[in-house]
Amino acid sequence: MYDDDGTLMTAAQALVDKGLRVKDVYSPFPVHGLDPVIGVKRTRLGICSFLYATTGTTLALLGIWYFMIADWPMNIGGKPSFSLLENLPAFVPIVFEFSVLCAAHGMALTYLLRNGTLPGMPAQNPDPRTTDHMFVIEITSDQNHDHSEESIEGAIKETEIVELSVKDYE
Amino acid sequence: MHKDAAIREPLILGDKSYKDITDDIVAPIEGAAPKGWKILITITGLISLYGIGCILYLLGTGVGVWGLNKTVGWAWDITNFVWWVGIGHAGTLISAVLLLFRQKWRMAINRSAEAMTIFAVIMAAMFPGIHMGRIWVGYWVFPLPNQFGSLWVNFNSPLLWDVFAISTYFSVSLVFWYIGLIPDFATIRDRMVKPLPKKVYGILSFGWTGRAKHWTRFEEVSLVLAGIATPLVFSVHSIVSMDFATSVIPGWHTTIFPPYFVSGAVFSGFAMVLTLLLIMRKTMNLESYIHVKHVEYMNIVIIVTGSIVGVAYLTELFISWYSGVEYESYAFLNRATGPYWWAYAWMMGCNVLSPQVFWFKKLRRNLAFTFFISIIVNVGMWFERYVIIVTSLHRDYNPSSWGEFHATPIDIGTFIGTIGIFLTLFLLFARFFPVLALNELKTILKSSGEKYKNS
Numbered sequence: 364m365y366d367d368d369g370t371l372m373t374a375a376q377a378l379v380d381k382g383l384r385v386k387d388v389y390s391p392f393p394v395h396g397l398d399p400v401i402g403v404k405r406t407r408l409g410i411c412s413f414l415y416a417t418t419g420t421t422l423a424l425l426g427i428w429y430f431m432i433a434d435w436p437m438n439i440g441g442k443p444s445f446s447l448l449e450n451l452p453a454f455v456p457i458v459f460e461f462s463v464l465c466a467a468h469g470m471a472l473t474y475l476l477r478n479g480t481l482p483g484m485p486a487q488n489p490d491p492r493t494t495d496h497m498f499v500i501e502i503t504s505d506q507n508h509d510h511s512e513e514s515i516e517g518a519i520k521e522t523e524i525v526e527l528s529v530k531d532y533e
Numbered sequence: 534m535h536k537d538a539a540i541r542e543p544l545i546l547g548d549k550s551y552k553d554i555t556d557d558i559v560a561p562i563e564g565a566a567p568k569g570w571k572i573l574i575t576i577t578g579l580i581s582l583y584g585i586g587c588i589l590y591l592l593g594t595g596v597g598v599w600g601l602n603k604t605v606g607w608a609w610d611i612t613n614f615v616w617w618v619g620i621g622h623a624g625t626l627i628s629a630v631l632l633l634f635r636q637k638w639r640m641a642i643n644r645s646a647e648a649m650t651i652f653a654v655i656m657a658a659m660f661p662g663i664h665m666g667r668i669w670v671g672y673w674v675f676p677l678p679n680q681f682g683s684l685w686v687n688f689n690s691p692l693l694w695d696v697f698a699i700s701t702y703f704s705v706s707l708v709f710w711y712i713g714l715i716p717d718f719a720t721i722r723d724r725m726v727k728p729l730p731k732k733v734y735g736i737l738s739f740g741w742t743g744r745a746k747h748w749t750r751f752e753e754v755s756l757v758l759a760g761i762a763t764p765l766v767f768s769v770h771s772i773v774s775m776d777f778a779t780s781v782i783p784g785w786h787t788t789i790f791p792p793y794f795v796s797g798a799v800f801s802g803f804a805m806v807l808t809l810l811l812i813m814r815k816t817m818n819l820e821s822y823i824h825v826k827h828v829e830y831m832n833i834v835i836i837v838t839g840s841i842v843g844v845a846y847l848t849e850l851f852i853s854w855y856s857g858v859e860y861e862s863y864a865f866l867n868r869a870t871g872p873y874w875w876a877y878a879w880m881m882g883c884n885v886l887s888p889q890v891f892w893f894k895k896l897r898r899n900l901a902f903t904f905f906i907s908i909i910v911n912v913g914m915w916f917e918r919y920v921i922i923v924t925s926l927h928r929d930y931n932p933s934s935w936g937e938f939h940a941t942p943i944d945i946g947t948f949i950g951t952i953g954i955f956l957t958l959f960l961l962f963a964r965f966f967p968v969l970a971l972n973e974l975k976t977i978l979k980s981s982g983e984k985y986k987n988s
Contacts, residue, residue, distance in 0.1 A: 392716075398749055406753045409753055426676065431685070431688050434683065454688055460701040467701075467758060467761055482736055486735065487742040491723035491724070494723045
């Protein structure tokens, strides 16, 4: 456990340099620059939202074509109800809004599901202070078979830790 | 790590550490409700009840309890609708647009501004609902298959564009706000000792743990949501302006409306943010986080958008003469000299003249004066929408159709009621939710906090 993000970054770098694999880092806020050090890949959520947006656009255009052109076209003030393309300017606001709706909600739901954060889920942080002002680096022996427990502990103790807790999992 | 220029004022004053930030913001939630809060919420609660009573009377008896007539079919209802939607836009602008511009000063104000947006949009959305007369068939605005041959809604109409725009705006703002709140709820959950609050905040925080990958996804989601919320702000209020601009009557049928309304919305929204935040920072001891620099920046936005609104007014006046269209000229002559000249005077004075005082640095850094001006702007922007709607409707092309509008107590009561409901919701937010974005503030402590900045 560390009490400062600066020491956290140096420690993470030092541990990775020794060949250790970091399982996870718990922090009360996003620590910039940490991801490449511990090997967190870029998220594809942005691409997701784009795909949801295009789905929204397609659905909206299809819907509007069906409602206004195919099923029940009406002469509303002389608007071209026989052709989607000619009437398209009037449909842009709703197509845009619907695309935004699908993009935002689709991405938000995907985000919550991927994170496993849903209403009623229990908290899984190792120490309640990690959401306040402390930072925790989690290293498991499972991921570090080529290091002995003592060498892992030794490497950790060389960094500026505030606390160290060793847990056994069966 | 981002290095801030030494001459920039620090954004977080005082000797704050990460723990201090958490303590300062979570303390009001953990402690007992202060007496002032209880008194205020009782007052706003009573006002809300009166407003709800007016609305129920309206729904039960009919739209005739308002002062509307055949000539002036829209008055306070749509004025209030546009006023509330405009106020809502500041929150999204602060959260989304300022995020895209990497303006760190937004972090102290974005959480409460977003909350203000959500409550304002709820108030706004009420008006189209209650003004339609038969709210129980309100679901007819949606394109749902039905037994009338499947009669569909008119996608060419701005009134329907509004339905989609406001629904989208509300739901996306809610999602954006809540996603940002999840880590902060986790902070509160981990600090709470009493079992019931711990359980409630536990459910609200969705089991957030603060893993590195989760934070990465969090930042990506915030960025993308900000990216799509920004065009949303511009499109929603442009669509609201189209309710008027796509009509044919003089004073409404003008292409300047979309940009004019959007800047007017930002203008009135920032004024409301200032009104709320200047009180909140004092009562909740947040002076280190929301201080003169933030107020100054917001005043700068007010003067920019207020000037755009002022230029739009002058353009309208100029074009009404330059166009040579006698109906357009009369419409504006009537605004300035007709039966509603007093509303026009309020509008011009409050919106054009008052924000110009902020050219003076001393005035825009003066908190009390800013509060006074923010109230003036709020009032002025209400009168702007009133003038646009009522003066254009009451005298259009055909003099035999001319009429007048006079507000009834139910008009006034409904409006005051929505202010009461809005304030009640905001007070509840201030009591139970973290009013500042904890996780975001901590990210700027090292770069912009007074303790660290010049050490």
